[in-house]
Structure formats: structure tokens, C-alpha cells
Amino acid sequence: MSVNKENVAKIASLARIKMSDDELERMVPELNQILGWVDQLSEVDCTDVEPMTAVIPNTLRLRADVVNADPKTGGDRRDDVLANAPAAEHGFFGVPKVIE
Amino acid sequence: MMTNLTDLGVAAIRDGVKNGTFSAREVAEAFNANVAAAADLNAFIVTTPEKALEAADAVDTARAAGKALGSMAGVPIGMKDLFATKGVQTTAASHILEGFTPQYESTVSSNLWAAGAGMLGKLNLDQFAMGSSNETSYFGNVISPWRRPGGSNAQLSPGGSSGGSSTAVSARLAPAATGTDTGGSIRQPAAFTGITGVKPTYGRCSRWGVVAFASSLDQAGPMAHDVKDCAIMLGAMAGFDPKDSTSLDMPVPDWAAALNSDMKGKKVGIPREYRMEGTDPEILKSWDDGIAWLKDAGAQVVDISLPHTKYALPAYYIIAPAEASSNLARYDGVRYGLRDLPEGAGLQDMYAATRAEGFGDEVKRRVLIGTYVLSAGFYDAYYTQAQKIRTLVSQDFENAFKECDVILAPTTPTASFGLGEKSDDPLGMYLNDVFAVPASLAGLPAMSVPCGVNSEGLPLGLQIVGKAFDEQGVMNAGLAIEERAGFTAKPEKWW
Numbered sequence: 001m002s003v004n005k006e007n008v009a010k011i012a013s014l015a016r017i018k019m020s021d022d023e024l025e026r027m028v029p030e031l032n033q034i035l036g037w038v039d040q041l042s043e044v045d046c047t048d049v050e051p052m053t054a055v056i057p058n059t060l061r062l063r064a065d066v067v068n069a070d071p072k073t074g075g076d077r078r079d080d081v082l083a084n085a086p087a088a089e090h091g092f093f094g095v096p097k098v099i100e
Numbered sequence: 101m102m103t104n105l106t107d108l109g110v111a112a113i114r115d116g117v118k119n120g121t122f123s124a125r126e127v128a129e130a131f132n133a134n135v136a137a138a139a140d141l142n143a144f145i146v147t148t149p150e151k152a153l154e155a156a157d158a159v160d161t162a163r164a165a166g167k168a169l170g171s172m173a174g175v176p177i178g179m180k181d182l183f184a185t186k187g188v189q190t191t192a193a194s195h196i197l198e199g200f201t202p203q204y205e206s207t208v209s210s211n212l213w214a215a216g217a218g219m220l221g222k223l224n225l226d227q228f229a230m231g232s233s234n235e236t237s238y239f240g241n242v243i244s245p246w247r248r249p250g251g252s253n254a255q256l257s258p259g260g261s262s263g264g265s266s267t268a269v270s271a272r273l274a275p276a277a278t279g280t281d282t283g284g285s286i287r288q289p290a291a292f293t294g295i296t297g298v299k300p301t302y303g304r305c306s307r308w309g310v311v312a313f314a315s316s317l318d319q320a321g322p323m324a325h326d327v328k329d330c331a332i333m334l335g336a337m338a339g340f341d342p343k344d345s346t347s348l349d350m351p352v353p354d355w356a357a358a359l360n361s362d363m364k365g366k367k368v369g370i371p372r373e374y375r376m377e378g379t380d381p382e383i384l385k386s387w388d389d390g391i392a393w394l395k396d397a398g399a400q401v402v403d404i405s406l407p408h409t410k411y412a413l414p415a416y417y418i419i420a421p422a423e424a425s426s427n428l429a430r431y432d433g434v435r436y437g438l439r440d441l442p443e444g445a446g447l448q449d450m451y452a453a454t455r456a457e458g459f460g461d462e463v464k465r466r467v468l469i470g471t472y473v474l475s476a477g478f479y480d481a482y483y484t485q486a487q488k489i490r491t492l493v494s495q496d497f498e499n500a501f502k503e504c505d506v507i508l509a510p511t512t513p514t515a516s517f518g519l520g521e522k523s524d525d526p527l528g529m530y531l532n533d534v535f536a537v538p539a540s541l542a543g544l545p546a547m548s549v550p551c552g553v554n555s556e557g558l559p560l561g562l563q564i565v566g567k568a569f570d571e572q573g574v575m576n577a578g579l580a581i582e583e584r585a586g587f588t589a590k591p592e593k594w595w
Contacts, residue, residue, distance in 0.1 A: 001478070001481070003472070007472075008468065011468050011471050011472050011475070012468060013452075014471050014475065015425060015455075015467050015468055015471040016429075016432075016448070016451040016452045016455055017452060017455045017456050017459065017464055017467065017468070018449075018452035018453050018455070018456035019456065019464075027464075027465070027468065030465060030526060031465070031468060031469065031472070033526070033527050034417065034465075034469060034526065034527060034530075035469075035472075037414060037417075037527055038414040038415075038417055038418055038482070038486075040410075040411065040414055041411055041414050041415060041418070041482075041485050041486060041489055042481070042485065044408070044411055044485075044488075044489060044492070046485060046488040046489070046492070049488040049491050049492060050488070050491055051484050051487030051488045051490070051491060052487045052488075052490040052491045052494065053487075054316075054346075055302050055316060055317075055490075055494065055541070055542065055543030056301060056302050056303050056346075056348070056543045056568055058303065058346060058348070060345060061342065061345070061349075063342060070342065070343065072204055072343065073343055077203075080203035080204070081203075081435075083201070083203050084199075084200050084201060084203075084435070084436035084437070085434070085435055085436060086433060086434070086436075086437070086438070086439035087439065093434050093435060095434055095447055095450070096441060096445060096446055096447055096450055097446065097447075098446070098447050
């Protein structure tokens with residue numbers, strides 16, 4: 001499978017990365033080279049093969065149902081959470097106007 | 101002073117501090133001085149000499165008070181700038197995280213500080229750990245301390261993505277450094293710079309507080325001068341962490357204490373598919389040397405087959421970008437890091453502008469590939485197929501380990517190359533990891549150990565892959581090679 005400039009523009013839009021026409025032009029052959037190379041995977045017969053979900057068998061755990069059981073991942077850390085925000089006001093993340 | 105402290109490794113420093121041969125402060129000062137004098141190598145994004153001294157003083161004070169010292173007490177280390185360090189900028193070598201100052205400490209770095217280690221600084225890397233030559237960092241290339249002999253001053257690659265780590269250890273700016281390995285990012289740079297690096301079993305080291313690249317593959321590990329130093333440091337890094345859902349809930353063995361290079365009764369598998377067409381004859385020669393050394397250590401060598409080897413790398417370049425495109429969705433200009441808000445822009449425009457400005461070319465390339473292979477209509481053909489191949493690659497190893505205890509292979513298809521030689525050929529760059537990626541896909545412990553130099557005088561590494569949870573078997577075989585390779589080559593100081 002291969003992509004053209006319109007496809008790449010669509011992918012870039014899905015990925016929320018602004019790209020100029022020049023960048024899109026440049027990405028097309030680069031992506032096609034990589035996609036052409038990974039296409040060899042289609043030659044492997046994978047009938048009856050389960051896709052990998054966990055590389056090392058492990059079981060998902062539940063933590064104790066206690067508020068702030070681990071203070072590092074618990075609540076009451078608003079100031080820490082906002083400390084690196086480019087725009088934080090009144091205890092909230094600031095964003096440009098969303099509703100027109 | 102008789103000993104040059106910066107020539108010492110983890111064990112020698114730890115024991116010297118414990119015995120009072122020198123103080124932890126003297127060690128920290130010596131490494132701080134080497135770090136300060138090595139700006140030309142660009143191995144560090146930020147240096148933290150005060151942190152190294154503070155940790156050293158705490159160890160000296162604890163020792164004077166007769167307290168028990170940790171397994172890394174008095175050892176200053178470099179921290180790959182992918183680990184969140186409280187109060188110290190953490191960037192993943194990206195513009196989008198420039199200035200990001202974590203309010204918390206990663207589990208792995210916490211564990212190391214608790215064991216008595218100190219931080220010399222945050223090490224440069226490929227941006228978001230995406231790269232094999234350390235040429236994708238927003239903060240500039242890391243330069244290998246190694247040069248080709250004969251007066252050529254061409255700058256060589258320290259490997260990637262842990263290139264700051266490999267350069268720092270190799271150039272004696274740090275006795276050891278943390279690395280992370282998603283598809284070879286500990287082993288390949290270790291091989292390129294003549295040092296030792298271990299990627300443990302997936303889940304041994306907590307991923308909590310490590311900037312995520314491809315979560316089903318990312319695994320932290322130690323990079324140091326020899327096997328014993330790596331065993332000590334891995335022991336300090338590893339351990340169950342409830343904050344990482346894929347953390348292994350099992351005891352951490354005392355790998356350093358149990359190191360044993362006697363390979364009698366052990367079988368070493370030689371995968372025939374790794375003898376690829378076009379592989380550098382010098383790499384094949386080093387592999388043969390490794391086989392001879394392990395035989396000398398008492399091992400029996402057996403021919404094995406890993407039939408899906410050739411599909412591992414293309415499968416990796418679907419799975420890793422797919423996970424990356426999802427992980428990197430968090431960089432949106434809202435919660436942390438860079439924000440680019442063009443005049444009059446709405447929320448969506450802000451996302452797109454921020455990510456355009458904040459991500460480098462290789463990161464964008466992988467996010468686009470990942471977005472494409474996960475998009476409607478292509479998901480099954482690419483992503484599901486790649487995950488099926490991953491199952492087959494993993495089954496290959498399971499079958500092989502019915503016939504052998506560890507696997508021996510080259511770490512890389514070539515020695516280090518010049519900066520700029522491959523940077524305009526993304527696919528050519530990816531092929532660097534052809535021997536490293538299969539073990540990553542299968543989550544298996546693997547290491548690179550130096551085995552000699554090529555005709556240009558550049559280091560080569562051998563890779564050992566083991567069964568899940570058998571870091572001990574891997575490091576024992578590594579030690580058997582280390583004892584016989586007699587690798588003493590060092591880069592000549594020019595920086």
C-alpha cells in the first residue's frame with residue numbers, strides 16, 4: 001500500500017500536526033519507503049495465530065479501594081498538576097475559546 | 101592521589117567508599133570535573149553537580165555515623181533524560197518538553213537514590229528515544245568519544261537512543277548511567293562505545309515516571325563498564341512497583357552475588373537466521389570469537405533456528421510507532437510543555453501548531469506512521485498482522501529455548517558510523533537494530549558485552565539473549581565472554 005500527498009495531509013490532520021505543503025511533499029516518499037518495506041509482513045501466513053497482547057504473562061491487579069492509597073498517584077495535588085501548564089488560571093488549565 | 105577515581109567502576113567506587121579508601125565527595129568531585137570538561141561531547145542536557153555532591157555528602161555522613169550503606173552508595177551516575185527527576189528539567193530531548201520540571205521522581209531513579217547513588221546530570225538521547233545514532237535530539241547530536249585512527253577527526257555516532265549514556269560512560273564522565281531499551285537503545289549504543297549494557301525482562305524495572313515511547317516494549321536498564329557493575333546497578337533499579345500495571349511482581353535476585361562464568365552444562369544457541377547476507381565479515385568474526393570463548397568456558401554450542409527473524413524489524417516499525425502515536429497524543433500544549441498559540445487560533449489549531457513546533461522530523465515521521473497503521477481500514481492489515489508476527493517471533497524464542505539456555509549473536513550489523521552518514525536514510529538507520537529488536541518484541545532479557553575492536557579500532561559488541569526472568573544466565577554468559585575477550589581499548593581523550 002502507498003500514500004499520496006492527500007493521504008499524508010489526512011494522516012497529519014488526524015495526528016494534529018500542522019504540515020506545510022513542502023513538508024507533506026517530503027513525507028510522501030519517506031512514508032512510502034517505510035510502508036513498502038513493512039508490506040513484506042503480508043507474506044507471512046498468520047491463520048490461527050493470535051495477536052500478541054501481553055509479552056510477559058501477567059495479571060492485572062486491583063489496588064486497595066482506599067482514597068490516596070499511594071500519595072504519589074492520589075488526589076489533592078492540584079498545584080503540582082498545574083505547575084507545568086503553559087497557562088493556568090484560578091486552578092484550571094487555560095485553553096483558547098472552544099465554543100464559538 | 102594514586103588512583104584516578106574516574107577510572108573506577110561501580111563496584112570499585114562503592115567498595116572504596118565503604119572501606120574509607122576515598123570519600124564519596126572526592127568521587128563526585130572527580131566526575132563533576134570530567135563532566136564539566138566534556139561539553140564538546142554534548143552528552144548532558146543539564147548537569148547537576150550539586151546533586152552529585154549532596155548525595156555524596158549524605159553517604160559520607162552515613163558512613164561516619166556507622167550506618168549501613170546502600171548497594172550504590174557513593175556512586176555518581178548519569179540519568180538518561182527520559183526519567184522524570186523532581187525539580188530537574190526532563191525533556192526526552194524534545195522541544196515540546198523543554199522547561200518541563202517534574203513534580204515527582206520516577207520509580208527507577210528513586211530506587212537508585214535510595215541505594216546511595218547521586219546524579220551528575222540528565223543525559224542527552226534521541227528525541228523521545230526515537231533513533232539509533234543520537235542525531236534526533238533537539239539539543240544537538242551526542243558525539244562519540246571514539247574516533248577512527250589515522251588522524252580522521254570525523255565525528256562518530258555513540259549509538260542511540262541512549263547515546264548520552266554510552267558516551268558518558270565510555271568517556272569516563274560517569275561510572276555508570278541509566279538507559280532505556282525499546283528496540284535496542286541500550287544494547288546498540290553500548291556496542292558502539294565499548295561498554296556493557298543490560299536490557300532486563302520486560303517488567304523488571306518500573307516504567308512509572310519514564311517518558312513513554314512504546315509502552316509494551318520500553319524497559320530501563322544499566323549501562324556501565326563491566327558485567328558486575330551492571331548486575332549491581334540493575335539490582336538497585338529493578339523491583340515491583342504497583343504504579344506500573346506491567347511491573348513484575350516477583351523478587352529481585354542478588355544478581356551480582358550470584359555471577360558465575362562457569363558455563364559447564366549450559367547450552368548456547370547460535371541462530372542461523374542471524375547470519376544475514378551482507379553482514380560485515382568483522383562482525384561475523386567477532387561472533388565466532390564469542391562462540392569459541394563460551395566453549396572455552398565449558399558451554400555446549402548448538403545450532404538453532406528463529407525462522408521469523410527477518411519479519412521482526414518490520415513488525416517493530418509498525419508496533420512501536422503505533423504505540424508512540426498514542427502515547428505522544430498527550431503533548432497538546434495544555435497540561436505541560438510547549439504551547440504555540442497563533443493569533444486567533446482555536447483549540448484544534450493550537451494542538452496542530454504546538455505539535456508541529458515541538459516535535460522533530462523523526463518523531464513526526466513515526467507519529468504519522470503510527471496514526472496511519474491504526475487508522476480505520478488499515479488497522480487489521482498493519483497493526484493486527486504485526487501483533488500476530490510478534491506472537492510468532494516470541495514462539496520462535498520459546499521453541500529455541502527448549503534446546504538451549506542462552507542465545508549468542510552480534511549486537512549490531514556494523515561498528516559505529518559517522519554522524520550524518522545515515523541521517524537522510526530513515527530505513528537504513530532502522531536496519532541498525534535488526535539483531536536487537538527480536539528480543540525486544542519477545543520481552544526477553546538481553547545484553548551487549550564488548551568483545552574487541554574492528555580493523556578501524558572501533559569497538560564491537562556481542563549480544564546474549566536469555567529466557568524470560570533469566571537475567572542471571574544472560575549476565576553469567578556475558579561475564580564468561582568478558583573474562584576471555586580481554587577488552588581494554590579506550591577512546592583517546594581529544595575533548
